[in-house]
Amino acid sequence: MSKSSSFNIGVEYAASATLAAAAKQLTRLALMLTCLLAPTLAWAQNAYIANTSAGTVSVINTTTNTVVATIPGVGTNPIGVAVSPNGSKVYVGDAFISNEGVSKVFVIDTATNTVVASIPVGFGAAFVAISPNGSKLYVSNHGTTTVAVVDTATNTVSAWIQLSSNPGGLAVTPNGSKVYVADRPGNTVKVIDTATNSVSSIALGGGPFFPAVSPNGAKVYVSSADGSDVWVIDTATNTVVAQIFVAPAPAGLEGVAVSPDNSKVYVSVTAPAGGGDPDPVAVIDAATNTVSAFITVDLNPAGIAFTHDGSKAYVANQDSNNVSVINTATNTVIATIPVGTFPLTFGMFIQPSPHPSNKDQCKNGGYKNYVDDNGQPFKNQGQCVSYVNHP
Secondary structure: OOHHHHHHHHHHHHHHHHHHHHHHHHHHHHHHHHHHHHHHOOOOOEEEEEEOOOOEEEEEEOOOOEEEEEEOOOOOOEEEEEEOOOOOEEEEEEOOOOOOOOEEEEEEEOOOOEEEEEEEEEOOEEEEEEOOOOOEEEEEEOOOOEEEEEEOOOOEEEEEEEOOOOOOOEEEOOOOOEEEEEEOOOOEEEEEEOOOOEEEEEEOOOOEEEEEEOOOOOEEEEEEOOOOEEEEEEOOOOEEEEEEEOOOOOOEEEEEEEOOOOOEEEEEEEOOOOOOOOOEEEEEEOOOOEEEEEEEOOOOEEEEEEOOOOOEEEEEEOOOOEEEEEEOOOOEEEEEEEOOOOEOOEOOOEOOOOOOOOHHHHOOOHHHHOEOOOOOEOOOHHHHHHHHHOO
16 A cells, blocks of 8 residues: 555544544534523423313413313313323313213323213212322212212222211322312311311301312411401311401302412312402412402402422413413413313412422522422522432
């Protein structure tokens, strides 16, 4: 081989090696950018709004605040909504009693936004709540005096819990040990011990309508549909520790939701029959148990739910057929989304965020996009990493 040929081959080899090194460096940079940018992407959470008079569910993308689907086949009068902890299923309670003589809970697959099952439960299945691990669904049969316990693995009723009067709204504690059920006719809140399905009672007054448990599990806030107050229950002692005046009669209080950081409680204030002006959502400071603000939304607000990071709250306005979106930092309405007819929608109706699967997802603020097994957002990167290391 000539010196000239050897020189050319050497040059070609050097150039090839340089290109290979450059390509490798570019690949490394691309991977670094992926790790840096991916955790900061916002995860879309859908809100599932039950349109009670339309017999449909509107699906709202909470990133774009637009309706992305309308789901039929959820009964005649859907009211209660509960999303499974992993976000894969939505359970919708239909208060209508069918020709078979029962009410049903309808199961939506969120991957396809279609109804995949219906579960006969009792009479007037108006409210639903799911356990933190997703294995049990609790259903208030408002037309009778029972709460049905549904095994979500088989979609069948595994137990019936007898109460003394018609159950209303209900909520499960974050550790799954208790279910609080509003008993409007009896002016009490029933407490179900989920280990034994035994029932105890807490006396209130003024027609308790809907309970909301704080994310830390310490308090339960109960609205009064027939009065002006919100009661605060200490879950450790099951005693009333405060009664918060919200609005004068004849207004009633319906939906209640507690912010993910436990600092705020939002309560929907409904007008008496015939009221034609937009109504407010009251903001309660949980540290002082006082009303700190009123946010005007639309006609007769009902159910309320927060996004996982607490930055927004969604309020179903039953008489204006829309949903108000509240910026919780400023307590202002930033969007109004038309939905179906008479959206009541009580319960945890917004999909949770996913769990992190690797430590890179926790970096650069990425931990804010994920939650733990109880659906709670991580407070910092360390908590997120610890979850990945010890799921």
